[in-house]
Amino acid sequence: MPFRALIKTHHMTSRKKIQAIIKSAKHHSCSVLIKTGKPPGVMMAQGTEDAVKQWVESVKRLRYKDYRLLRLEAVSAGQLSQHPGSVTEFGSMKDLSAYLEQCEVWEWWTEHMGFANGGR
Known part of the structure; x- marks a missing residue:
């Protein structure tokens, strides 16, 4: 069963840190989505536990401002449509949201x- 993580930060603008995220995704064979630029920064990874x-x-070792691990769990529904070790970068929440809707991961993400249920 695939495992998924969701991380939120203040923002992601450092190309050096983004390159470290990409290198780590390849090293650990995780499919990773990142939303860079203006706040918030968002990262989602999927792979083995x-x-x-x-x-x-x-x-976590990159010490992003306002780093928050929002979710770390096994998942059964929806799969990222990427190969393990690949990273897709988005410049806006709108673009990330549209991609996740196509992968049937949008409800889990929201x-x-x-964002769902009145922003609880």
Whole structure:
């Protein structure tokens, strides 16, 4: 069963840190989506449990401002339509949201980002 992580930060603008995220995704064979630029910064990774947990630890070491691990869990519904080790970067929440809707991960994402059910 795939494992998924969702991380939110203040913003993601450092190309050096983004390159470290890409390198870690390749090293741990995780499919990763990132939303860069103006706040918020968002990262989602999917892969095996060990791979995702190791990827999350490598991201945590980057010391992003307002780093929050929103979710880390096994998932059964929806799959990222990427190959393991690949990273897709988005410049806006709108573009990320549209991509996630196509992958049938949008409901999971909106719930754990706090957008669903009145922003709980």
